Amino acid sequence: MKFSPIIPFEPILTNQLPVGDTWIAQIKWDGVRMLSYYDGVNTELINRRGNRRTPQYPELTDIKAYCKADSVILDGEIIALSNGKPSFQEVMRRDSLRKEAAIRVAKNEIQVIYMVFDILYCNGAWTLNQPLSSRQALLKEILIPHPHVQMVPSYTNPEELWASAQSHELEGIMCKDISSTYTPGGKDKRWQKRKIISDVTAVAGGVTFRDGRVNAFLLGLYDEEGKLQYIGHAGSGKLKMEDWRQLTNQALKLAVPTMPFTNLPQRYTGAFWISPQLVFKVHFLEWNPSGTLRHPVIQASVDIPPQECRLKGQKN
Known part of the structure; x- marks a missing residue:
């Protein structure tokens, strides 16, 4: 099965954190939004605008090294660190490369991590209509420990995570309704982002x-x-x-x-x-x-x- 690129679900911007036990919070990573597609044969990395980025990140193309699924679509953010913090400028140095020789050099000089936070398809079945809580459980089950791939941690207290993000001068946090389904191309209050920067x-x-x-x-x-x-x-x-x-x-x-x-x-x-x-x-x-x-x-x-x-x- 050959996948068509999906426009990812987006959060709305908020100045107030949501309250209630139906919400989880995650760090908002200052990187490049990326969906990875594996049809059982080939792996493709496509950014939020539908542009192919597979050659730029060769360490992520062997999806079987970090995912047990026979076919899958993952959603996440590719980041690069500078002084221990995500640096958009550093990850763009990787993302903007086009020549194979330059990519080989940059692979060693600029280490990237794929921070995965959602799964849209798994083993021949779409998961879009499953609640986020179920999708996260599935994601935890199929991801394999890998030096360049991590599952984004979720926390039940948005206020505490917000305070931590502020103290570490991070970009902000994401708050997500655990009952939310995934709507390609959608943007609504089931996902909310609050920015520090x-x-x-x-x-x-x-x-x-x-x-x-x-x-x-x-x-x-x-x-x-x-x-x-x-x-x-x-x-x-x-x-x-x-x-x-x-x-x-x-x-x-x-x-x-x-x-x-x-x-x-x-x-x-x-x-x-x-x-x-x-x-x-x-x-x-x-x-x-x-x-x-x-x-x-x-x-x-x-x-x-x-x-x-x-x-x-x-x-x-």
Whole structure:
């Protein structure tokens, strides 16, 4: 049986943790959402947008090494650690690779872990309509200990896990109704996420230079009319010198004569306008009343269509 990619079930964003004995809590991992498909012959890794990522993670392609099932679809997050904490920037260094030689080198330099939290299909049968509690029991039964695969632990006290996540400066937590079924492409309050670190995926419409190299990006999001709204100016972050060199070359090739934003950026003097094609994940403290980000910090480049960088839902 050849599987068609599934759009994963998504949580809603909340500012309050749910209460009651029907809820479990899990750490929200700052990684790449990934579904793994095994039809009994071949294994494929497909991200949330339906893009194939099997070559990028060769240590995860032998699914029989970490799963007893004869056929299966698993849902989880691929993470990479930096200083003991999940680093989106590090995992993106793996996810963005395309050349086989570079992947072989990165496999040893950047260790990844597949944090599995759900199972959608097992041994010829769909599990989508089973409650989460049953799916977790099945997942615990079929997973085999493996250095690059772990089952995400679940906790019965969201408040305690939230406090622990805060103390360890993690991204946040997920809360899930144990009776919830799995709805592909769905998004509702049966799964909820509360973030400690706010983030946004934004597209660059301009850059500034220092000593001939890009040192910051002017970022934007598309509104409901399809117009690009300026939201902030970010330069500091986790990008390395080589990343800035590559981005400088890309920016120069994307030059446009006019500003792509509909509103005038706060810092536009000396700005170099570019076609909105470079997309970044950005951490920030909060939204300013002006509609801009407070202390935005670039985490990594991401491979998604710029049109998906939208204002709607970003300020929830």
